[in-house]
Structure formats: C-alpha cells, structure tokens
Amino acid sequence: MNAQHNSDKHSEWQTPVDSNNEPLLIHIIDDEESVRHSCNFLISSLGLPTQMWSSALIFLQQVDIYYPAVIVSDLMMPAMSGQALQAHLNQHDSPIALIALTGQGEIADAVNMLKQGAADYLEKPINSHRLQEALERAQVLTLKRAQLYSIKKLYAQLTEKEKQVAHELMQGNLNKNIADHLDISVRTVEVHRSQVMKKMQAQHVSELIQKLVLLKG
Template sequence: MNAQHHSNKYLDSQRANNHLAALNSEFLLIHIIDDEESVRNSCDFLISSLGLSTQVWPSALMFLQQVDIYHPAVVVSDLMMPEMSGQALQAHLNQHDSPIALIALTGKGEIADAVNMLKQGAADYLEKPINSHRIQEALARAQALTHKRAQLYGIKKLYAQLTDKEKQVANELLKGNLNKNIADHLDISVRTVEVHRSQVMKKMQSQHVSELIQKLVLLEA
C-alpha cells in the first residue's frame, strides 16, 4: 500500500471527523451569492440581523474556488447569474455529494426553474424582494437539511475505511447477530470476529453497539 493511499485515507478520516464535529454547532455560516451588489448587501443585512454569520460572493465560480464545499454551510444563491447559474451550482453540489443546502433567490417568471431546483435537492426558494419571515423559515429548513446531509456524509466516509470483512461483520451486527453466530455465518473464528468488531467500532467512532447500529441504519435509509 503506497504513501499516497495512506494519505488519502487519512484525509478522508480527518474530513469525516470535521463534518461530524461541525454538527455540534447549531448555526452554520450562510454564504450569499448574487452578481448584483445591491441584492447581496440587502440580503447580507437581513440575514446578519437574525444573528447569523454571513459571507458574500459576487459569483458562484468564486464561491467554489474559495470554499470547501464539504464543510457544512448554507448557500443563498441567485438563480440567474452569468458564468454559472444557481441551477448549475446546485448540480455541482449534487455531483460532489456536498452537504451544503441551497436556497434559490428568484425573480418574476423564474418560479418554474425554482421548482426544478427543489426537485434537484435545493432546500427552498425565495422570491425577490425577500420577506423577512420567509427567509427565517427557509434558513431553518436549510440548516436542518445541511446537518442531516453532513451527518450522513461523515458516516459514509467512516464506513468507506472498513475492509470488506469488517463491512461483513458490521452487516451481521446490524442484523443483531452475536459473535458466535457471526463466526458461523462468515466461517471464521470467534476471536477473528472480535478483532474485526473492535476495528469496526474504532473506525466508525462508536462507543457502543447501539451507536454503531444507528449510524448503519442511516446508511441504509
């Protein structure tokens, strides 16, 4: 196994740790993307007045160039922008399995496009001018969605570190089987099951079997 492979596994583990740790934070950074400065500023003022941290961007491309899209956050993005539209941004986030939830800002006549974005995974859409009550609802929904995605993403990264045999043992544990039954099913010794089980618990960052089961259930959902 080469050094690059070890490095990639380490980075995956660290990234999973970062994502799971980020869930301890109730409020996430809100990224505001719009090519019109006036819209950016008004949206920034409105969201900041709710006590939330914000960062503004004049384009989706600049946002992607400077932000780690695997870190839990919320994006409030204009739907129609030059270079890269809100729809293209949503597609990019989907393609890279990002936990970030996106709220689309729409103008008149763009509702159909906004609805399509909802079908593609966007958290919500807001019509301009933005209503303060609606944006609070949308942000709450987006934050909840981001937390859910980040938790799942972190668990996926942890699970990916398991060997094939460890995954088999984990699957047996999910079925509620005891070590002796697992040994019989996999045609290995009980001692070998214990070793694999210990590694599964360690790699999945689970203190108890019940915690491990909860994570495995999320993967199957």
C-alpha cells in the same frame, strides 16, 4: 393572532451550530450588488454570520464546500447559474444546503432545483419571514447531510469482511452466530468487530447500529 403565533415560533428557534459550536455561515451569492446587500441586511438582522460573493465561480474557488454552511443564491447568474452550482454541490457530495432566489418566470426552474436537492426557493422581493423559515430548514438539512457524509466516509474505510460483520451486528447477531454465518472463527469475528467499532468511531454496538441505520437511509 397568526402573526403573534409566528413571532413566538421564531423567537423559540434555536440556531443550529457546527462542530465548533458556531452558527452556520450563510453565503450570499448574487451578481447584483443591491440584492447581495439587501439579503445580507435581512440575514444579519437574524443574528447569523454572512459572507457575500458576486459569483458562484469565485465562491467555489475560495470556499471549502465540505464544511457545513448554507448558501442563498440567485438562480440566474452569468458564468455559473444557481442550477449549475447545485449540480456541482451534488456531484461532490457537499452537505451545504442551497436556497434559490428567483424572479418572475423562474418558478419552474426553482422547482427543478428542489428536485435536485435544494432546500427551498424564495421569490424576489424577499419576504423576511419566509427567509427565516427557509434558513431554519436549510441549516437543519445541512447538519443532517454533514452527519450522513461523515458516516459514509467512515464506512468507506471498512474492508468487505468488516462490512459483513457490521451488517451481522446490525441484525443483532452474537459473535458465534456471525462466525457460523460467515464461516470464520469466533476469534476472527472478534478481530473484525474491534476494527469495525474503531473505524466507525462507535463506543457501543448501539451507536454503531444508529450510524448504520442512518447510512442505509
């Protein structure tokens, strides 16, 4: 009964897509060729696009880490480990979610990676159902991060005064109230407000507030 329930759950899963309406690419990184091909077979059987890499360094040299995707990476690799790769993604604010592959005796390291922001970890040999569940979570996490990083980039364009006006709008204040609070004219508020909406790519104040709420976490 449980197996049937799990099967139904997976069959209803709608694969997340990027801004071009394409399924997220799954990057498989492992220095062992047999593991790479085994992962590739399992993930491809789910209908997801894949790309294989023999090392994290080669991956970083050739891939845009700001483009939404998912990584399935071995934890222990020469030159650059899975932990070092996760640290690099964190340092550069990449939206890519990483799933770590672990062997026996590596669980503590895998748990540490979760604390650093990894989406999940899988023990070898890989269970196909656990893999699909991990991929589902990782894809959703990647898209959420991509949305947040996009908003951060827009917000960084605002001047300090525009940020103050944006904060006032978030509180539901009208132009006259904002002018009083910031000790500026209503006309100046209108100019700043227009710039805030333009730079934040918001058509309505409600859309602006939604973005600011996501930004504030």
